[in-house]
Every structure is written in structure tokens, then in C-alpha cells.
Amino acid sequence: MAATVDTVERVKKISVETYKYGFETDVEMDRIPKGLNEDIVRMISAKKNEPEWLLDWRLEAYRRWTQMEEPDWAKVSFPKIDYNDYYYYAAPKSLADKPKSLDEVDPKLLDTYKRLGIPLDEQERLAGVAVDAVFDSVSVATTFKHKLEEAGVIFMPISEAVAKHPELVQKYLGTVVPTTDNYFAALNSAVFTDGSFVYVPKGVRCPMELSTYFRINAQETGQFERTLIVCDDDAYVSYLEGCTAPMRDENQLHAAVVELIVMDNAEIKYSTVQNWYPGDENGKGGIYNFVTKRAQCRGVNSKVSWTQVETGSAVTWKYPSCVLQGDGSQGEFYSIAITNNLQQADTGTKMIHVGKNTRSRIISKGISAGRSDQTYRGLVKMLPKAQGARNFTQCDSLLIGDRCGAHTVPYIEVANPSAAVEHEATTSKVSDDQLFYCRQRGMNEEKALALIVNGFVKEVLQELPMEFAVEAQALVEISLEGSVG
């Protein structure tokens, strides 16, 4: 309920201020009424000038969604969501609503940026300050675009791709995560407003790491993104997602869908640092993060690697998966999940081995602190034809404080006698000896804890691209703030 009220307040504030500053109808026009029905879906589609097929696709998804039930098997609890109480197409905030300089930004937020080691101009951009920051980010994006075009890589917002490359989008959209896959995927299919589209043509190694980082700042993407990445034969791309700064947004529903398609000998590396607003110390506010991410390794010897650092969100429901169809294809999942205060996370992965000699590796590190609850839920499935398939899974949980919970729920299904699956999981607390050792050398308790936890998650941090790893490391420290003493 708080979520709804808050959204209402904020929207009110926007409209009032818009009025006050006498801004023209821009903002007004970009907002559509609250609630969810077929008209809203049509309206979103019309706003994006979408072709007929996409509208039909959305409507079909919407109709199926109305017949589905919200899943309740995850180990999370939150008040029932009233889906009619949300705006499904929110106007980009007008400049008037943004802080004009860093002086107007919450000093607590600035302190966080400082600790993350983000340079000043970047801080401005992250806080969404003033005009030039936006320009800045646009220009950066343009530079990239040029370079990417040279290589033949298509990287653009998905709504732009629908207009410019409809044949590609239509061919691949919804083929990995069908509209009817699950409740939140159906919802996303009906109302998605933005996201990225990446197509890496045959034999191309994407010259740089692609990131949604800039785009999100430039365009303030909505709560329902849809990402589609296609990596053709022998191609490679590394994709970074997320924002490493705490969001000021509160109480939003975030239901994204990410689809990855990998052809022969191609590889996608997908890294996420998720730090949505987790709510305050008393669990008020925060994002509901219900995400469906799936990769299909269609080609032989194709490879997908998911790396995620999950520190934010009030409630997380997320299982990046790999369907290993091509013979010799590989799936990897590296995850760090940190929950503090009253956060709840139910996250893990699915590795579905279809093809021969497919391999998968799962490393999951969960840290629970405060009164939070965290669950690793994973599936390793070897189908009858998965001759010689291999899996290794390791999931470790660390408990900080005696009021948190850590749970491990792996499903192991093997139907091929030549397949081999190994799974191990441990749960323990931070060793007193290690803490004592660090304290003895003059470290304060928080620093000592951060050091130990960083050691615990090192195996996963190593998988992150360099610039992300540094920020993620700092993020670990921030996320655990106030969990000791």
C-alpha cells in the first residue's frame, strides 16, 4: 500500500511543479493514465509507433497475463501488488524536477558516490544533475555508436530497433522467453517500454564492452525493460547492465526480461550490478525486482556467462538461466547476493543441458545480514540426450547477525547416465578468529568485515570486468553498513 501512496505522491509532485514552473505540455503528454488494461497496452504501443505485429504480440501477452496467477513459490513475502495502481508509461522527469547542482543532492548520496570512487562529473551524471550532464552522456553514446557501426554491431534501444531492424527483432523477440513463460514475463511483454537490442554479426568480436549504463541516464528507461542480445556465429560480446549508484526511486515494480541467443562458437558475457533502492532500515520502500533472464545456447560450442552482483532491491526474484542446446555449449553463472536490513532475495540459476557434452558451472555466494532473508534456488537438469554433460555447482552462504536467514534449494535432475553433476553448499558465519585478527591490526569492525566478505566473494568478483569489479568491491562494503556492532 505504501508503494502506491508513494507513487501517487511523487507523480503529484511532478505535475504540481510542472505547473508551477509553467512547463508546457511535454510532460503531460508523455504520461498515460494509471492502471492496466488493453487500452493502456495499445497506448504504449502507439506512443512507440510500433508496427501491427508487435501490438498484437503485446495484446496476446496481456490477455494471457490476465489469466495467470502471480507465483507464490518463492521464499519472499510482500503485500499483494495492485497492478492497477501503477503507471505503465511514466513520463521522463522534466529537467525542472531534477536537482540543478550537486548542492541540491542529498549529502548522504554524495558520500556514497565518494566511497564508490566515482569521479565528480560522473557523480553529476548519476544524480541526473542539470543539462550538460545529459549532453555529456549523449555525446559518449554517439562516439560509441560510430565505432560500433564500423564493426557492424547493432546496439540501440529496443524501440528504435523495432523501427530500424524489424526483421531481426521479429525473428528473435520472445523466442527465448515466450510471452506466456511466467506471470512477470507476460506482464513485461505486454507493457515493456524500453531496453536494449544488440546484434553482433557473424565473426565479429564487439570492439568494446556494451553497457546500458549511459543509456539509462540519457533516457531514464522505464520499469519494464526488455533486452534482446543476439550473437551470431563466431561472434563475441560483453554486456554490462545496471547502475552502481543507489537509486532515489522508491517502491517501484521492476519486471525486466532479458533474452540472449548464442549461435555456433559465439559467446556472450553478461554482467549485472544491481543496486536498486533496497528500502530503508525498517524495510519501508524499495524496489520489487522480478526479472526473467534466460540464454539459449543454440549453436555448437557456444557460451554464455552470467555474472551478477545483487545488493539492492527490497524483494528480488531472479533466476538467470541457460538452455544449453548446442553440442559442446557452455553456461556459467557467477553470483554475489548481499541482503541487509529487511531485504529478501530469492535468486539462483537454471542450467538445462540438452545437447551432448554441454558444460555448466555455478558459483553462488550469498551474504545475509540484518533481518534479511536470502535463498539460493537453482536447477541443474540433464536431459536424456545430454550425453557426457557436466555440471559443477558451489553455493556458499555467509550469515552476519543472528536474525537473518540463509537458505539453499537446489534441484538436481539427471536423466542421462553419462552426465556428471557435482553440487556442494555450505552455510556458516564470519569467523570470530578472522575478525579478531583484523581488529588486532587496527581495523575497525566494519572495515574488517568488508575485508573478510570481499575475500569470501573474490571468486565471483574476478569474473567481473575490471571497472565493474572495483565498484562492486566498494559496494559490498556499503551494503553491509550497519550490520555489525
Next chain:
Amino acid sequence: MSQALESLRQSADQRFSSLGWPNRRVEAYKYSDLSGLKQLETADAIATPPSGLDALTGIDGLSLVSASQASAELQDKIGSLIPLDDAVAAYSTAHLDEVIVLTIARNTKIEQPLVLDHGRMATGSSFPRYLVVLEKGAEAELVERYAANSDGMTCPVVEIFVEPGAQLKHYRAQTEAVASTHLGWTAAEVGRDANYRHIALNQGAGLARHNIRVTLAGTGAHVDLLGLHLLQGKQSCDSHTYINHAAPNTTSNEVYKSVVAGSANSIFQGKIYVAKDSQKIEGNQMSRGLLLGPRARVNNKPELEIYADDVICSHGSTVGALDEAALFYLRARGIPADRAKQIMVEAFINDVLEDLGDASELEAHWQPVINEYLSAVFAGDQAD
């Protein structure tokens, strides 16, 4: 039947009518579909008193009575350890008739194993039910054997109280004919500094499900759960275990091993639960599956649910075929392929049994079953 038991029976009956046989959508039965059992529901319950009870009369310190003769305090314990929201528990309790109550007196050690032998010879359903209470400091060895040789259903329920300082070794062998369906429940409460060791052999029945629920209720309590699945043909066997560390300073150790030939399906679902404020816990679990048949399947779901921080809990789970390198080693020493495989499977099985020490039950009853299984599985195996 006493009024209390009759009302327990009735509420279980109601519970089962609303639950019905679970299908795969019920999480606890994800891998064991019981919805096909409907036709057996109305089958007449047949009384099958265990053989060998006579041997138990006249043992010092052991009282063996039926529920109607037991004290009110003991009667209250019946049904207190199994949750009726489980369909199998509800179904068994709905057919509750005779309950045999075994009590081992305080500080008594009974040397002779207490054998409960069940061979169901006729088609139908049998519902053996026991309450076993080891009073403070008592020591005993309990042996359960299920060897029905006809089609039908066996639904035994055994509730066990191991009071403070007591020790119980519990051997449970299920070697029923493949025509039979076996739906069993074992529930135990282990008190302060008490020790409970459960060893299960699951070799029989076409469709088998064994629920085990152990509550470590007092500090210093310890449980060992050891299990074997030896499957072939189209058998499906599901062991569903739940260990609740309800008190601080409790420890558990669990090892389950499955050998799966033919197109059999082995299922292990094991949960370690650590309650809030149950600090200083150690819980370890290992489940291993060995796939021998081309269409053999293993479904494992090891689970940890932990609400305390000063714990060391772990689970491991592996599934795979025989190690090629080890096979090669044996063959290089002149051992034929089928014999080499058999040696490796024996080693895999013995890993569970070897630490049990001197147990006549294993020698006399389990080893022949294991040998028979191995020769059946490897009989048709040609050297390649």
C-alpha cells in the same frame, strides 16, 4: 479405540479427503506422482500383525502393549510427530486401527534387537503403526522389515521418542515385491544428549516413498540418517527427509546413496532446518547417485533452511556414472569388466554401511539383499 484416537483418525480422514493423492504440482511430491493411486483408495485395509512379536514378550525393561492398554500420556504421543498436511501421513492416519506401543524403561539397555517383521501376503492395504518410546538413558536396537510379496499397498507409520540420554539404532529395510506400493513414515523426536541413528535400505516396491522427520529437541542431541536406494527396472523410490535443529548445540549427519539401474528413478529430497536461536549447530548432508542404466534417472533436492548464524551446515550432492579411470585400473589388472563394475558398486554401497560396526541385522538380512541386487544388475552385463 479410545476417543482421542478416534478423533485423530477422523480429522486425518477429513484432511485426506481435502488433500487427495498429491500430483507433481505439490512441491514435496515433485518427483513422485501419487495421483495414479486413486483406484487403491477404497481397497480394504487388511490387518497384518507383524511376525516375531512373541519373541519380544518377557524381555526385562520392555513393555509392549496396544494403544488401548497404554497410559493416557503415551496415547497422547500418537500422531504428535507426523504432520497431517502431508497426504501420506493423513492417509495412513485415516486408516489408523491398531497401534503397538513399545516402551523401553529408563536406563535399561536391551541387547536383543526389537524386530518388527512385515510380510504382506495378500492383496490390499496394510497400515502398521507403532509408537516407540525410549525413556531417559535407555538403549535399544529397532529393526523394521517390510517384505510384502503381493501387489497392494503398505503404509507404515513409526513414531519414536528418544528421551534425554537415550540411544536408539534403527534399521529399516524395505524389500517388497515390485508389484507393491510402499508409503512409509518415520518420525522421531530426539531429546537432550540423546542419540538416534536411522539406517534405511530401500530396494523393493515399484513405487516407494519414505518420509523421515527428525526433530532435535534438546541440546546435545544427535542424529545420523543413512540410506541406500538399490533400484532397477521401472522402480521409483523417493526418500524425503527433514531434520529440524530445534535446539542449540545439536548435530546431524546424513548420507544417502542411490544405485540406479534400468530405467528406475531415484529421488532424494532432504532438508536441514535450523530454527531461530538454535546456535552452535553442525549439520552435514551428502547425497550421491550412481547411474548404471541407460535410462536411469536421479532427482536430488538437498535443501538448507537456516535462521541462526552460528552454524556450520553443508550439503553435497553428486550424480554420475562409474569412474572410467577406476574401471580402467581394475581392468588393467585382469578383472573382467562386469566384475570390475560390481566391485566399484559394492565399494559405493559399503561406504554407507562400513562404519556401522558389528550389526547382525546387516550381516543376516541386508547383505543377501544387496548381493541379490548386484547379481541381478550385473547378470546380463557382458564384458566389453
